[in-house]
Amino acid sequence: MKRIEALEHIQSNVKYLSAFDLPEYKYIPLHQKPSPSIASVREIMTLLRTIIFPGFFGTEQEAQVDSIQYYMGVNLEKVYDLLQEQIYNGLCFEVERCCDSKDRASQIAVAFIDKIPHIKYLLSTDVKAILDGDPAAKSISEIIFCYPAVHAILYQRVAHELLRLGVPVLPRIITEMAHSDTGIDIHPGAQIGEYFSIDHGTGVVVGQTAIIGNHVRLYQGVTLGAKSFTLDDEGLPMDVPRHPIIEDHVTIYSNTSVLGRIRIGQGSIIGGNIWLTYSVPPNSKILQTKAIKDE
Structure with a gap:
């Protein structure tokens, strides 16, 4: 085909x-508002990983005892600059007008930076929980x-704090990045306590309104999902x-689905390949029913 003919088709x-x-295109609107930058959000997360785990990521100079505070300040300032811009874009993404959003974006970015020490504390407990529960782990550094x-x-912990601060869009971008990177899908709305661990992890799904206590361990393929949806008058x-x-101190083994607004009592163990749609009291042990061989 000649180029002129191709151009006519184009x-x-x-x-x-x-x-x-x-x-026929009614569900794909024309979007003319500012939108978050995926590249900038990923840069923010790279910086936060460097800040929370100094010396493991970033440059060697950033982890030197005599320069760590300097580089920490530089990185936090970068996080602020990038984050307030992306929060602004996120606020504009969700509203008709965004002329009053710049100051709000700056305030939210500062409020989030004040949360980073707590996020670091929670991650410290998570690392300890993984170490305590995985004999294959050789060291904290390896984890x-x-x-x-x-x-x-x-x-997820970063996204959850941003969601609590009223930031739209960005929390989902962040958790979906982790989903793509790891195969672990945790909604930013999920509430997760201290000493949370995921073993192996591939295929884990945790829904938006899930509440997870302290010292909870999930294995690969676990789903904390919804059993059904409540619909409004329009059927949505x-x-x-x-x-x-x-609840606290619960272990859920691989490929188990725990569905609906049910409660798993503290200290319970839920075995693998279980389909659980009812609440269980504390210290329960739920296992597969063994087949009975006919005589």
Whole structure:
């Protein structure tokens, strides 16, 4: 085909692809507002990983005793500059007008920076929980540097704090980055206590309204999901509590689905390959029913 003929085909499709009011495209609106930058959000998370785990990521100079405070200040300032811009874009993304959002974005960015020490504390407990529960782990350093659970939990804890501060869009971007990187899908809305650990991790899913207590361990393939949705008058799913509550010191083994707004009592053990849709009292042990051989 001659180039001029190809260009004619291109132009004929430009007419349709540029249209934003055709009925067949009604669920893809024309978006003309500022949008968050995926690259900038990833840079923010890279900086936060360096700040929370000094010496493991970033440059060697950033971890030197005589220069760590200087580089910590530099990195935190970079986080502020990038974050307030992305928060602004996120606020504009969700509202009709964003002319009053710059100051609010700056305030939220500062409020988040004040949360970073607490996030670091929680990650410290998570690393300890992984070490205590995994005999294959040779050291704390190996866990921080290698384990996908640490990566996914860091991203979720950051996203959760941003969500609590009222930041739209960015929290989902952050947790979906971790999802793509690790195969672990934890919604930023999930509430997670101290000493949280995920063993192996691939295929773990934790829903938006899940509540997880302290010292909880999940294995690969675990789903803390919704059993069903409550619909509004228009037939659309309502955003109401619909995911499990997991109390302290609970272990859930691989490929188990815990569904609905049920409560798993503290100290319980849920075996592998279980489909659980009812609450269980503290210190329960839920295992697969063994097949009975006919005589």
